[in-house]
Each structure stands twice: as C-alpha cells, then as structure tokens.
Amino acid sequence: MNYQENPPNRQVEPDENTGADRELKNLLNEWTVPEPTAALGERVFSNYRSQFHRREWWRWVAGSIRLPVPVAAMAGLLLCATSYLAVRKATTHSVKIVTVSAPTKVVEVPVPVIQERVVTRVVYAKRNAGDRSAPDVPAPIEGNKAIAKVDMTGFRPVSEIKIIVVKGDESNEK
Amino acid sequence: MTDEGLLKRAASGDEVAFALLYQRHRDPVFRFTYRLLQSRELAEEITHDCFLSLIKEPRRFKPDDRKASLRTYLCAAARNLAFKHLRQGGSEAVIDDVTEWLRAPVSEEPLRQLLGAEISEAVRQAIGALSPLQREALILFEYEEMSLSEIAEVACVDVGTVKSRLYRARERLRILLAPYFEGRAETDREKCPI
Numbered sequence: 095m096n097y098q099e100n101p102p103n104r105q106v107e108p109d110e111n112t113g114a115d116r117e118l119k120n121l122l123n124e125w126t127v128p129e130p131t132a133a134l135g136e137r138v139f140s141n142y143r144s145q146f147h148r149r150e151w152w153r154w155v156a157g158s159i160r161l162p163v164p165v166a167a168m169a170g171l172l173l174c175a176t177s178y179l180a181v182r183k184a185t186t187h188s189v190k191i192v193t194v195s196a197p198t199k200v201v202e203v204p205v206p207v208i209q210e211r212v213v214t215r216v217v218y219a220k221r222n223a224g225d226r227s228a229p230d231v232p233a234p235i236e237g238n239k240a241i242a243k244v245d246m247t248g249f250r251p252v253s254e255i256k257i258i259v260v261k262g263d264e265s266n267e268k
Numbered sequence: 269m270t271d272e273g274l275l276k277r278a279a280s281g282d283e284v285a286f287a288l289l290y291q292r293h294r295d296p297v298f299r300f301t302y303r304l305l306q307s308r309e310l311a312e313e314i315t316h317d318c319f320l321s322l323i324k325e326p327r328r329f330k331p332d333d334r335k336a337s338l339r340t341y342l343c344a345a346a347r348n349l350a351f352k353h354l355r356q357g358g359s360e361a362v363i364d365d366v367t368e369w370l371r372a373p374v375s376e377e378p379l380r381q382l383l384g385a386e387i388s389e390a391v392r393q394a395i396g397a398l399s400p401l402q403r404e405a406l407i408l409f410e411y412e413e414m415s416l417s418e419i420a421e422v423a424c425v426d427v428g429t430v431k432s433r434l435y436r437a438r439e440r441l442r443i444l445l446a447p448y449f450e451g452r453a454e455t456d457r458e459k460c461p462i
Contacts, residue, residue, distance in 0.1 A: 138316050
C-alpha cells in the first residue's frame with residue numbers, strides 16, 4: 095500500500111483513498127465516543143480559579159502592566175522633572191537655613207538719667223526805707239517750693255564772684 | 269482571537285479567555301485520550317491535567333515554531349500522560365463497561381441498533397488490540413484527521429515512522445475486522461442493486 099504524504103494542512107479528499115481504505119474508514123467511524131461529563135468542566139474551572147486565587151497576592155509584587163511607548167516616555171519625563179525640582183528645592187531651602195541670624199537677645203541696660211537739679215535760692219532783697227511802693231508780697235508757694243519774684247531792673251552781672259559763706263543765726267533765715 | 273492570544277490572557281487570570289480555549293480544544297483532547305485508553309474516567313483526568321498544566325506553564329508552548337499549534341501541543345501532552353499511565357498500569361488499558369455501547373438512537377430499527385453496537389464494540393476491541401504507538405498514529409490520522417507531519421510532531425518521530433505505524437495498524441485492523449468488511453459489502457449491495 096502506498097501512502098501519499100499529506101500536506102501540513104491536510105484536506106480530506108475521498109479520491110486519494112482506495113476502496114478498501116474507504117471501507118475501513120467507514121467501519122472505524124462506527125465507533126463513537128461518549129461526551130465528557132459536566133463534572134470535568136467544573137473541576138477544571140474550579141482548579142483554574144483556585145490557582146489564580148493563590149497567585150493573586152504575588153501578582154501585586156511581581157506583576158507587570160503594559161504601557162504604550164508614548165505614555166511610558168511621558169511618565170518617565172514627568173518623573174525626571176519632578177525629581178529635579180524636588181532636589182533643587184531641597185538645596186535652596188538648606189541655603190536659607192544657613193543665613194538666618196541668631197535671634198536677638200534683649201538685655202535691659204539701666205541708663206543713668208541725668209536729672210536736672212533744681213536749686214532754689216532764696217534771695218533776700220534789701221528794701222529801701224522810703225520805698226514802700228513795693229508791696230510786701232509773700233513768695234508764692236507752688237507745691238513744695240517757694241518762688242521769689244525779683245525786680246531785675248538795673249541788674250548787672252558781676253564779672254567776678256567771690257563767694258563767702260557766712261553762717262548766720264537762724265532768726266534771719268526765712 | 270488566536271490561540272496564542274487567548275492563552276496569554278488565560279495565563280494572567282482571564283477566565284473568559286480560558287473558557288474559550290477550553291471550549292475549542294476540550295473535545296479533540298478528550299476523544300483522542302478516550303480512544304487511546306478506552307476509559308472515560310482516565311480521559312477526563314488527563315484532559316483536566318492537560319489544561320491546567322497549560323495554564324501553569326504557558327511558556328512551554330512556543331507558537332513561534334511554524335509547525336506548532338495548540339492542538340498538537342495539547343495532544344502531545346495528553347499522549348505523554350496516557351503513555352505514562354500505560355507504563356504504570358501495564359500494557360492493558362482500562363475498558364469501559366460494554367453495556368454502555370448498547371445504547372443507540374431510538375429512531376433506528378432494533379436489528380440495526382444491535383448491529384451498530386456490535387460493530388462499534390468490535391472496532392473498539394480491534395483498535396485496543398493494536399500497540400499503543402500504532403493506535404496513537406491511527407487515532408490521530410483517522411479520527412482527528414491530522415496530517416502526517418502533525419502526527420510526527422505529537423509523537424516526536426519523523427514522518428516515515430508515522431507512515432510505517434499507520435500501515436501496520438491498518439493491516440492489522442483489516443484482519444481483525446474482516447468479518448465486518450464482508451457484512452458491510454452485502455448490506456451495500458442490497459441497498460444499491462445496480
């Protein structure tokens with residue numbers, strides 16, 4: 095019996111079979127196969143699902159996603175730009191920290207206040223006998239101080255002053 | 269969608285893609301395994317193992333090879349599992365309950381039903397009597413209508429070896445089924461007197 099080599103994409107051609115081959119073929123076709131049970135499909139899909147349920151957590155660790163090249167390129171550029179800006183900002187912020195001066199310290203320093211000393215001098219003015227026009231005006235008293243009013247007409251300052259302190263009796267002191 | 273596309277999706281958890289793959293290739297794998305081992309239970313078990321191993325290790329299927337198709341890949345996997353079972357359990361295959369074959373379509377005459385069942389059983393036994401390698405070649409050629417090169421890929425042998433096995437298988441079957449050849453000839457003559 096000569097067998098013709100069938101091409102890879104075999105097509106059933108009755109003419110190439112001899113009569114005996116056809117008869118054998120018809121006999122062989124009498125043997126039919128039963129259908130698989132429904133339990134087969136259930137088992138297969140049940141195990142398929144359980145297999146992927148176990149591996150699901152691993153997918154989050156080692157899984158991968160597919161991105162189009164333009165999207166991946168844009169994402170990469172965005173990441174680089176963000177990283178550059180972040181580094182730059184961190185550098186600038188560190189320089190500013192260096193130049194900040196130490197906080198000023200407030201120290202209270204007592205400053206001597208020069209107070210003008212007010213010296214009140216009572217001047218006894220010699221009164222002429224005939225001059226009674228000048229009323230004997232008592233020195234006005236302002237606060238704790240007595241202020242004497244003096245007529246300065248014809249007053250001439252002295253070029254030289256010689257101060258002699260004469261301690262008189264208390265009766266002349268007013 | 270191609271088998272490769274469906275397999276990629278199924279391997280990453282797409283149940284719909286897996287269902288499509290299963291629907292496409294379940295029957296050829298089951299039929300081949302059933303005829304090889306002549307046991308529905310074993311055929312289902314091997315079919316189940318084939319599909320799950322395909323999903324576990326999808327990279328073992330290399331569609332870049334021009335000769336490779338998912339169908340031949342699955343048949344090769346089923347063949348390996350079936351032969352492993354045959355080696356473990358001895359050369360005798362588990363045979364289904366004969367009474368299953370007595371079931372026939374209700375529309376046929378009782379005599380025809382009986383004759384059909386008898387012929388079916390005789391063919392099953394005759395194919396069961398072949399060596400596993402001859403049986404494999406015959407089943408893939410006559411029932412699954414694979415080409416010689418595809419059978420060679422499944423069996424991991426060259427085309428010449430496949431041809432040789434087919435020839436010996438057919439010769440053996442003609443001897444075993446000779447009574448039925450004569451019977452069919454008489455029946456055909458009755459139908460067509462010319």
